[in-house]
Structures are given as structure tokens and as C-alpha cells.
Amino acid sequence: MKKLLLSALIFIFSAFLPVSGNFLLAADVEINNVSYDPTRELYDEFNGVFEAKYKADTGKTLEVVQSHGGSSKQARTVIEGNEADVVTLALAIDITEIEKAGLIKPGWQKEFPHNSAPYTSTIVFLVRKGNPKNIHDWDDLIREGVGVITPNPKTSGGARWNYLAAWAFADRKFNHDEAKVKQFLKEIFEHVLVLDTGARGSTNTFVANGQGDVLLAWENEAYLALEEAPGKFEIVSPPLSILAEPPVAIVDAYVDKKGTREVATEYLNYLYTPEGQRIAGKHFYRPSDPAIAEEFKDQFQLKMELVTIDDPLFGGWEKAQAKHFNDGGVFDQIYTR
Amino acid sequence: MSYLSIIVLIPMISLAVESSGLGVRGFWDTVTDTRTLIACRVSFLCSLAGALVNAVFGLILAWVITRYRFPLRRLIDGLIELPFALPTAVAGISLTVLTTDNGWLGKPVFDLFGIRIAYTQLGIILAITFITIPFVVRSIQPVLEQLSRDYEDAGLLLGAGRTRVFFQIVLPEIKPALLTGFSLAFARGLGEYGSVIFIAGNIPFQTEIAPLVIMSKLEQFNYDQATAVAVLMLFFSFTIMFFVNRLQAKISRFTGEH
Numbered sequence: 001m002k003k004l005l006l007s008a009l010i011f012i013f014s015a016f017l018p019v020s021g022n023f024l025l026a027a028d029v030e031i032n033n034v035s036y037d038p039t040r041e042l043y044d045e046f047n048g049v050f051e052a053k054y055k056a057d058t059g060k061t062l063e064v065v066q067s068h069g070g071s072s073k074q075a076r077t078v079i080e081g082n083e084a085d086v087v088t089l090a091l092a093i094d095i096t097e098i099e100k101a102g103l104i105k106p107g108w109q110k111e112f113p114h115n116s117a118p119y120t121s122t123i124v125f126l127v128r129k130g131n132p133k134n135i136h137d138w139d140d141l142i143r144e145g146v147g148v149i150t151p152n153p154k155t156s157g158g159a160r161w162n163y164l165a166a167w168a169f170a171d172r173k174f175n176h177d178e179a180k181v182k183q184f185l186k187e188i189f190e191h192v193l194v195l196d197t198g199a200r201g202s203t204n205t206f207v208a209n210g211q212g213d214v215l216l217a218w219e220n221e222a223y224l225a226l227e228e229a230p231g232k233f234e235i236v237s238p239p240l241s242i243l244a245e246p247p248v249a250i251v252d253a254y255v256d257k258k259g260t261r262e263v264a265t266e267y268l269n270y271l272y273t274p275e276g277q278r279i280a281g282k283h284f285y286r287p288s289d290p291a292i293a294e295e296f297k298d299q300f301q302l303k304m305e306l307v308t309i310d311d312p313l314f315g316g317w318e319k320a321q322a323k324h325f326n327d328g329g330v331f332d333q334i335y336t337r
Numbered sequence: 338m339s340y341l342s343i344i345v346l347i348p349m350i351s352l353a354v355e356s357s358g359l360g361v362r363g364f365w366d367t368v369t370d371t372r373t374l375i376a377c378r379v380s381f382l383c384s385l386a387g388a389l390v391n392a393v394f395g396l397i398l399a400w401v402i403t404r405y406r407f408p409l410r411r412l413i414d415g416l417i418e419l420p421f422a423l424p425t426a427v428a429g430i431s432l433t434v435l436t437t438d439n440g441w442l443g444k445p446v447f448d449l450f451g452i453r454i455a456y457t458q459l460g461i462i463l464a465i466t467f468i469t470i471p472f473v474v475r476s477i478q479p480v481l482e483q484l485s486r487d488y489e490d491a492g493l494l495l496g497a498g499r500t501r502v503f504f505q506i507v508l509p510e511i512k513p514a515l516l517t518g519f520s521l522a523f524a525r526g527l528g529e530y531g532s533v534i535f536i537a538g539n540i541p542f543q544t545e546i547a548p549l550v551i552m553s554k555l556e557q558f559n560y561d562q563a564t565a566v567a568v569l570m571l572f573f574s575f576t577i578m579f580f581v582n583r584l585q586a587k588i589s590r591f592t593g594e595h
Binding site for chain 2: 152154155192193194195196197201204205208209210211325326327332335336
């Protein structure tokens, strides 16, 4: 019995060891970056570079702890007490939720350049090698025999961008005739073969399981798919798409509590330096600085026309959400029979 | 009894309370929505099919494991629990990869018969069958193990054929257990979300399951409507379970045991 107790004690202590070990080696300064899923590789690299720079400038060691997950779930963890110094999320509304909880001061979106979005992305088409179905623009999606893969806008944030980009195209094409725009969207969704619940699921369905002819995807995700399966896919950038601005913000309540405001600000500002911008570009996010974006002109189709969510057509996220995606909204009307 | 009421009744009451926020009218509109009803039908038919398949093949599996001695029997016996141990998402993804029209299993089936498995209702049935196999096997197994072979031998000696022995001696003995396994599998299949969404295709009116309707309402913080759909599902399940139980009670009385 004693032996058992002893070994149990040892077991419990050994479980704590790595943690206490960490304490001994802890950096002088530590900040927490709560981010969303596809930015993992970007911040892996960026944090290393910034930590080195911080050490060179101040002589102090810095550790940036990063965490990734679904954007709104991540926002919820911050609201519920995950003490993030900075948040770098997919959608402004997720940060607005944190603001509503009183942790971030209003006006955060003006705190950093370009609407506090150091990098942007857009929706593109991923097609199979050689583009056998000859898909170049949104109206090619509704051609006979074309199978489309997109996640469900009801359950996936990314899918809402797909939908809105198609809407922007149709609005232009049919000259604001909403009945025709709806009909166009309806036809697109009639061509959808599999409606996964999340963006990664759709990528998997298209890439690994070989379903469909075209995947509507984030530009950065599409490039990742290209890297993973070289020579099997191509990216098609439609002439018109939507501009996504994943914003960053300082979580005022937590930096003030921890005394990390200065380093957190410096961290986010560094995203806007040429070096930070290039790291974003390297990980397939479009740098917000036009000069640096130009350096990536072979990688990104910079001549695309990109509609923003704040365009009068949508009137911001909250309006778009209410009109299109809430129950009984336009998306539901499309899917009735 | 009080344990049962705490574990089962309280969540049910909270469901009812939560959905009552809609009012009678809103509740009725939600549960009579065509898309919701069709999703419920898909869920019921697919889990019914899955449970039926399991009732037959689970019985055979349990029979083989208890009655025959063969190499690796222990291992196979252990494998039965695998669907429980595996995270459902893993099960869903691997079944999908296996059965798409270019997967190991899916390609030959598609080439030979032109039948798609993944992203159709067949895929949903497959996932549910996989997930719920342990219920049937594990319900029947102990009964089969305890069933004395003397009865069967007596039957055979008295001149009954093997088929007759099975249907008139063995089956009545294991019927209650089989029914239990069947209804457990059926109920679990109804609620199964994790594995099914990967293989289902999730197209409204075709391969959208009721739990997905609930989930997408939850994603939009639409708790009232989500619980309304849940109440609807609960009502159907409860009715079915009630009749299965009645049936089971009848059979038990008939065989005079259990």
C-alpha cells in the first residue's frame, strides 16, 4: 500500500515537473497571441523573428505563446478568461464580441493601419490540373456538369465569404436585380456536391477524396493545398472576389493587468514592417502594404477587383449576417423547395 | 428511480423550457419546416437501416465469437469495441476516404455497380452501422454464452434441423437481448453526429441529418429553435423506444425469464 502511494506521488509530481521546469527557464517577458486556424505557420515564423529582434533590442528574452482554433471559439475563450495580450482573428465581429465584453476598448480598428488588418486574403477557385472544366469566373460554376465543393455557410465562417463573393459577382452581372442574383446563388448551390461543415473538411473532400471540379477556398488555404499535392491542382483567380481583412487587436484589459502593453504594441506594429509583411506574403496572405504586395505579384493576382464587406452592397458583417445567414434568411430561401 | 429522474428528466425538462421561448406558434413552425422534417426522416430511416443490418450481422458476429474457437479470437473480440474507443471524427474521415468513388472500397463498388457510398445516404447508413456494432454484439454475447447447449442438442436429437433449432430454440432465448441491442443501436444512430457529417455530404433534403440541423441552429446562437428540433427528435425516439420496450416486456413474459 505504501509503495503504491509512493509511486502515485512520484507519478503526480513527475506530471508537474515539465511545468516547473518551464518556470525555471521562463523568458523575461511572455505574451499570448490568440489566433485562428490557418495562421499557425505564419506566426510560427513571425514569432521567432520577433523574439530575436526583441532580444537584440532590449537584451531581454521574450516568449510569444500562440494558440490556434476556430476564430469565434478563440474569441470566446478570451472572453471567458484566457488572458491574451493580443488577438489576431479571422473576422472583425469576433474582436467586436471581445470589445462588447469590455476587454478591448472601442475604436480598436483604428489603432493600427489598414483597419488593423496587416494582411488580407480573398476567395479563389482551386481546380484540378490543367483546368479540365475550363473554369475562370463565377458563372462557369453553374455550367452543366461542373461539381462545386464549398462548406456550409450556416456552420462555416469561410463559407460565408464564398457565398458573399458569388453574390457580389451576380449583383454586378445582373445589375442589382436581386431576384436574378438569388437565382444565380441557388444554381451555384445546386452544383454543390458535398456541403461540409468546415473549410478544412471541404479541402479534404476536394483534395484527398477527389470530389468535384472546383473548390471555393481561401487563397492561403488554396496555396497550402498546392504545396501539399504539387502538380495536381491549379489556382484560378476570378476577376472579381471579396476582400477579407483578418484584424489584430491589443486586449486592453489583460495587457494593463500584466504590464505588457508596450511589447504587445511593438509586436503588432512589427507585422507592418517590411519584414513582417514579407513573412505574411510568404505564408500566402496578401501584405496590406501595397509596396510589399507588389513584390509578390507573381504569386498573387493583384489585379483582381476585391469587394469589401463594408461595401454598400453588404453594409458590414452584422447586416450581411442578418440578411443572408440567419434562419429564414436568403440562404435558407435558396435551399427550400 | 430518483437517479433516473435526475439524469434523464432534468435535461428533458430544460429542453422543454428552453424551447418554450418560441411560443406554440414558433415551435410549430420550426418543427413542421420541410427541411427539418426531411432531415429527421433521413436520420430515422438511416439509423433504422443501420440497426437492422447490425441486428443481423451483429448476431452472426456474436455467434461466431462465442461458439467457435479460432486463432486471434480474443483479438477480434477486442476489436468489437473499437468503434467506441475511436474518436467518431476519425471513424467518419477514414470511412469516407475508404468509400469515395476513388477509395479502396468505394472504387470497385462504383466501377462494378455504379453505386456511390460516401456522400449518399448509403454512407450515412455505413457510418451508423460501424459506430453501433458494439451495442448489438455486446448485448447478445453474454446471453449466448450462458445459453446451455443442452437445449440445442436436445432439439437436434429430437430430429429438428439446424434452422429449426436456431429459430425455435436459440432465437427466442436471445430475442430480448437482441431487441435491446437493436434499440440501443437505433437510438445511438439517431444522435450520431461526429462520424456521419464527414461521410454524409450534408446536402439539404438529401443527406442532411437532424443533428446537423440542430448544430447549424446552435452555431447561429439560435438556441430556441435548436431545442425545438431536439424536442421533436426526442418525441419520436421516445415513442419508438416505448414500443420497443413494450414488445420486449411481452417477449420476456412469454419466455418466462429475464
